[in-house]
Amino acid sequence: MQVAVCVKMVPVPGQWSQIAFRDDGSLQREGIELIINPVDRNALEEALKIRQAQGGTVTVFSMGPPSCLEHLRETLAMGADRAFLLSDRNFAGADTLATSKVLAAGIRKEMPDYDLILCGSASIDSGTTQVGPQLAVHLGTAHLTEAFSISAGEQNYLQVKTSASHGHYVTNLKTPAVISVTQQLNKPRIPTLFDIMTSCNKEIIILSLTELNLPKSESGLEGSPTKVQELFFPPAKRQARILEGSIEDRVEELFKQPGVAGVLR
Amino acid sequence: MIGDIEEKENLWIFVELYKSEPKQVSLELIAKGRILADKFGLCVCALLIGDDVKNISPVLINAGADTVFLLEHPLLRQYRSDFYAPVILDLIRKGKPGAVFFGATPTGRDLAPAVAALAGTGCTAGCIDLELTENGALLQTVPAFGGRMMAVIVTPEQRPQIATVRPGVFQQAGFSERDGRVVDILPELPQAKFDLVEFVEESLQPSLLPSARVVVAGGAGVDSREGWELLRELTGALQGALGGSRPALDNGWIQESQMIGHSGSTIRPDLYIAVGISGDVLHMVGVQDAKVIVAVNSNSRAPIFSRSDYGIVGDYREVIPVMIDAVKKKQRS
Ligand SMILES: Cc1cc2nc3c(=O)[nH]c(=O)nc-3n(C[C@H](O)[C@H](O)[C@H](O)COP(=O)(O)OP(=O)(O)OC[C@H]3O[C@@H](n4cnc5c(N)ncnc54)[C@H](O)[C@@H]3O)c2cc1C
Numbered sequence: 001m002q003v004a005v006c007v008k009m010v011p012v013p014g015q016w017s018q019i020a021f022r023d024d025g026s027l028q029r030e031g032i033e034l035i036i037n038p039v040d041r042n043a044l045e046e047a048l049k050i051r052q053a054q055g056g057t058v059t060v061f062s063m064g065p066p067s068c069l070e071h072l073r074e075t076l077a078m079g080a081d082r083a084f085l086l087s088d089r090n091f092a093g094a095d096t097l098a099t100s101k102v103l104a105a106g107i108r109k110e111m112p113d114y115d116l117i118l119c120g121s122a123s124i125d126s127g128t129t130q131v132g133p134q135l136a137v138h139l140g141t142a143h144l145t146e147a148f149s150i151s152a153g154e155q156n157y158l159q160v161k162t163s164a165s166h167g168h169y170v171t172n173l174k175t176p177a178v179i180s181v182t183q184q185l186n187k188p189r190i191p192t193l194f195d196i197m198t199s200c201n202k203e204i205i206i207l208s209l210t211e212l213n214l215p216k217s218e219s220g221l222e223g224s225p226t227k228v229q230e231l232f233f234p235p236a237k238r239q240a241r242i243l244e245g246s247i248e249d250r251v252e253e254l255f256k257q258p259g260v261a262g263v264l265r
Numbered sequence: 266m267i268g269d270i271e272e273k274e275n276l277w278i279f280v281e282l283y284k285s286e287p288k289q290v291s292l293e294l295i296a297k298g299r300i301l302a303d304k305f306g307l308c309v310c311a312l313l314i315g316d317d318v319k320n321i322s323p324v325l326i327n328a329g330a331d332t333v334f335l336l337e338h339p340l341l342r343q344y345r346s347d348f349y350a351p352v353i354l355d356l357i358r359k360g361k362p363g364a365v366f367f368g369a370t371p372t373g374r375d376l377a378p379a380v381a382a383l384a385g386t387g388c389t390a391g392c393i394d395l396e397l398t399e400n401g402a403l404l405q406t407v408p409a410f411g412g413r414m415m416a417v418i419v420t421p422e423q424r425p426q427i428a429t430v431r432p433g434v435f436q437q438a439g440f441s442e443r444d445g446r447v448v449d450i451l452p453e454l455p456q457a458k459f460d461l462v463e464f465v466e467e468s469l470q471p472s473l474l475p476s477a478r479v480v481v482a483g484g485a486g487v488d489s490r491e492g493w494e495l496l497r498e499l500t501g502a503l504q505g506a507l508g509g510s511r512p513a514l515d516n517g518w519i520q521e522s523q524m525i526g527h528s529g530s531t532i533r534p535d536l537y538i539a540v541g542i543s544g545d546v547l548h549m550v551g552v553q554d555a556k557v558i559v560a561v562n563s564n565s566r567a568p569i570f571s572r573s574d575y576g577i578v579g580d581y582r583e584v585i586p587v588m589i590d591a592v593k594k595k596q597r598s
């Protein structure tokens with residue numbers, strides 16, 4: 001099976017508190033380290049398992065700035081055959097629609113014979129969960145989200161279990177398809193030193209807008225129907241009153257407060 | 266045009282069903298739609314899709330809808346993206362709504378982005394607030410970077426403006442016997458893209474959190490069975506519900522449905538008591554609408570204290586038993 005995996009690089013959560021505003025109101029996030037979006041490793045792991053069982057190839061696609069390049073190395077070390085970084089100044093400011101269009105254009109160009117595209121269910125920084133379904137729409141294929149089990153059978157038939165609010169769905173489908181996966185699906189492998197060394201001669205290819213057969217008006221900020229009108233830090237609206245005295249006194253004082261006393265009755 | 270509904274930038278709400286009943290979040294969205302629509306003389310239309318679901322229409326009208334678009338077909342009995350998305354697209358092309366709202370549930374998050382991509386419009390995920398301006402622009406507030414920041418997202422040019430909204434952020438309304446009407450629409454189904462074999466029901470304990478007036482929650486600081494027994498006792502005395510933070514879930518003290526925060530439940534109780542929780546924004550975003558927040562934490566510098574109304578600095582093992590006694594004493598008197 002020819003499997004494509006979409007991998008996003010996201011800022012390390014531990015450093016999110018360093019994200020600040022510039023004077024012009026834009027976000028200052030330089031210097032913040034990137035990591036592979038955690039659940040995207042599960043998507044990659046599943047692709048590698050399918051290749052192990054059935055043969056085929058695993059190709060990683062990522063849209064992001066050039067600084068993503070070194071992290072794409074890690075996907076090759078995990079076992080991906082090749083990786084494409086879709087990178088262009090014009091891609092900046094993309095919402096999920098523009099992101100999914102660029103990814104679709106990359107896959108159409110480099111892997112028109114794909115069978116399966118795996119995405120993570122959500123990215124931790126924006127967490128929209130939208131890129132998978134939208135990618136499927138652009139490519140005209142089926143999509144499933146929240147997959148926690150994928151069994152690949154004969155002749156490109158898949159049985160997929162996806163979780164929902166009160167249970168789960170069991171779906172059979174024939175590829176092609178786009179499936180967004182959860183962290184329950186598997187346990188991603190950790191590359192060994194040997195893997196890292198042997199991955200050095202695998203390729204990472206950078207594709208820019210001109211190579212993608214996509215109008216500029218459909219990528220980046222220009223191709224994004226949604227715009228950020230305002231960014232702000234949520235205001236503090238709590239009294240932040242620390243109660244004093246013995247524990248008994250403090251608890252008694254607490255239970256006298258109007259919002260608390262009313263509830264006790 | 267659908268039926269004789271005037272083409273205004275109306276507000277549409279996708280109604281999610283479970284066992285022939287609308288989900289709470291759909292009713293919350295209809296109520297919010299009502300408030301927004303009344304400001305500008307718009308209609309609220311509910312999209313009721315399923316098999317033999319007509320009898321649900323009055324519930325939607327009483328929740329605040331003016332019109333119910335009813336699309337019934339045996340193949341629409343279960344939600345599936347390959348049928349629902351094109352059917353809704355078709356409806357959007359005919360009815361030209363100003364905005365369409367979906368609950369940010371697994372179904373809504375699967376469906377809304379696909380509908381938006383088909384319609385070539387924007388979709389804002391996981392909103393925690395919606396406002397409408399005079400010129401019909403929808404201001405969609407979403408947490409970014411796990412709630413550390415808030416962003417207001419707009420879709421300036423394309424219509425409809427599509428949003429998924431988290432359960433629990435708006436309040437359901439109960440109108441009695443409102444007038445409204447039901448427009449029957451014959452859905453045209455496209456070819457199936459997959460074979461939905463079955464839906465396997467998992468009988469999870471329904472979570473008591475969303476409706477509880479008092480919620481007691483434990484975090485990583487409550488790290489023993491005895492500790493959680495204390496919290497359970499306090500919760501019982503207060504007739505509340507028990508919840509927790511992410512580490513509480515990871516450590517197996519609570520179930521998934523009890524986790525509060527960015528990736529868990531959003532709740533709005535009258536009283537929230539956070540015990541051994543540091544107050545990370547990714548947690549606090551789930552309780553920002555609580556009326557009163559009380560924090561019990563042994564570290565006086567824990568961020569939770571600046572994000573609470575009342576703080577007790579101390580070891581929960583000493584504080585909680587005193588609270589339990591005090592509650593019981595109050596109840597006896
Ligand atoms: C993408 C993403 C999504 C997330 N979503 C969520 C979410 O939905 N919900 C959520 O909760 N978290 C979420 N998190 C995790 C979140 O960032 C924090 O790590 C988490 O909320 C911290 O939980 P805590 O306060 O219980 O633990 P800690 O931060 O470890 O705090 C424990 C607290 O207990 C106190 N303590 C210790 N011993 C005692 C004692 N004996 N008595 C009293 N106090 C004591 C300590 O002083 C400390 O303040 C998410 C993280 C990411 C990256």
Ligand SMILES: Nc1ncnc2c1ncn2[C@@H]1O[C@H](COP(=O)(O)O)[C@@H](O)[C@H]1O
Nearest residue numbers: 006007063119120122123128129130131
């Ligand atoms: N810039 C990107 N490059 C590659 N894949 C992406 C990108 N953005 C999102 N994805 C994929 O889409 C999934 C869901 O992302 P999101 O819609 O941002 O929550 C991620 O887990 C990735 O698999």
